[in-house]
Amino acid sequence: MIIGVLRETAAEERRVALIPDDVRGLANMDVIVERDAGRSIGFGDADYRASGARIAERAEVFARSDIVVWVKPPAYPLDSVRPGTTLIGFQDPLHRHDVIAGLRERGIESIGYETVPHSRPDIDALSAMSRIAGAVAYAQGRQLFSAQGPVRALILGCGQAGLSAIAAAVAHGDQPTAIGNRPDQESAAIRYGAETFLPNPVGLLAHLAAEPPDLIVCAAVHRGTRGPLLLDGAALDTLRPGTVIVDLVAKSGGNCVATVPDRTVTLPNGVIVTHRSNYPTLRPVEASSAYSAATAALLKTRFANELRLE
Structure with missing residues (x-):
C-alpha cells in the first residue's frame, strides 16, 4: 500500500496531514510526500526522507498512491486522481457533496473525518481540531x-x-x-x-x-x-x-x-x-501533530471501509 501526503493549498492553511514522526511509524507502508508539504511548520523534505518517505511532485503522488491524505480539500480540481484511489481528510460534505458524488462515480472513495464516530478517539481528528x-x-x-x-x-x-x-x-x-x-x-x-x-x-x-x-x-x-x-x-x-x-x-x-x-x-x-x-491553523504545529496522529492511527488500523462518506 502506498500512502500519498499532499501539500496543502487551501487559503492560509499551514497544517500537514502527516508529520515525519508518524510517517516513521508506518513501517509496513510506502509513503510519498509532495515536495515542501511540511515547510510551513518547519519540516523540510530532508526530514521526511529521514523518516523513510519519498519526495515527489504532486502528479507523481496522485499517480502512484493507493491512499492520498490531506487536511483540507485541495484548491484545484481532482481530475488526475485515478480510479481505485481513496482520499482521506476533511471532505466538507455540505459544500462538496456533488464533487464527492462525482469522484465516487469514477471509482474514487472519499473518507471524511466529519463521519468518524466519537467512540474512536484515536482517529477522531475532528474532535482534536475542534x-x-x-x-x-x-x-x-x-x-x-x-x-x-x-x-x-x-x-x-x-x-x-x-x-x-x-x-x-x-x-x-x-x-x-x-x-x-x-x-x-x-x-x-x-x-x-x-x-x-x-x-x-x-x-x-x-x-x-x-x-x-x-x-x-x-x-x-x-x-x-x-x-x-x-x-x-x-x-x-x-x-x-x-x-x-x-x-x-x-x-x-x-x-x-x-x-x-x-x-x-x-x-x-x-x-x-x-x-x-480555520482557527486551528493559527497553532499549526500543535494542530498538525494532533491531526497526523489521528491519520496515522486510521491508516494503521485499516479502518477506512467503516468510514465511508455518505
Whole structure:
C-alpha cells in the first residue's frame, strides 16, 4: 500500500496531514510526500526522507498512491486522481457533496473525518481540531473586546469546541455560561468551568436580556450537519455595543444570522461579529501533530471501509 501526503493549498492553511514522526511509524507502508508539504511548520523534505518517505511532485503522488491524505480539500480540481484511489481528510460534505458524488462515480472513495464516530478517539481528528479551534476562537474574540478586566462569556454548544472555549474563558479569569441542547451536557460544562449551564436554547433570548454577555462563542453544531440559527435579529438587538460574537460554525450555516464567512463586521448597534474558516491553523504545529496522529492511527488500523462518506 502506498500512502500519498499532499501539500496543502487551501487559503492560509499551514497544517500537514502527516508529520515525519508518524510517517516513521508506518513501517509496513510506502509513503510519498509532495515536495515542501511540511515547510510551513518547519519540516523540510530532508526530514521526511529521514523518516523513510519519498519526495515527489504532486502528479507523481496522485499517480502512484493507493491512499492520498490531506487536511483540507485541495484548491484545484481532482481530475488526475485515478480510479481505485481513496482520499482521506476533511471532505466538507455540505459544500462538496456533488464533487464527492462525482469522484465516487469514477471509482474514487472519499473518507471524511466529519463521519468518524466519537467512540474512536484515536482517529477522531475532528474532535482534536475542534478543541484547538475553541481555545483559539475564544482568545481571538477576547482580543476584539475593548474593555479591560474579566468578561462575561456565553458559550453556545457543549461539544469539543464549546468545552474548550469554556476552559479558555476560565484560563483568562472570565465567567462563562454555557448553553447546550441536552441536560446531560451540564456535568461536562461544569467540569470544564462553566459557572452556569442552561439546558435549552429556547430560553436564550430571555437570558441575553437578563444577563447581556460581553463575548459569545458560537459552537453549536452536530458533525456533518448544518448548525442551528440561535442568534437571530431579535437576539442581536438585545446586545450592547461592543459585544463580540465569534461564530465557529459559519461553514455549516452559522449560529448567528449576521455572520459573514472569513470577515469581521460591526453591526449598526455596535455588536462585532467575526469568523475565520480555520482557527486551528493559527497553532499549526500543535494542530498538525494532533491531526497526523489521528491519520496515522486510521491508516494503521485499516479502518477506512467503516468510514465511508455518505
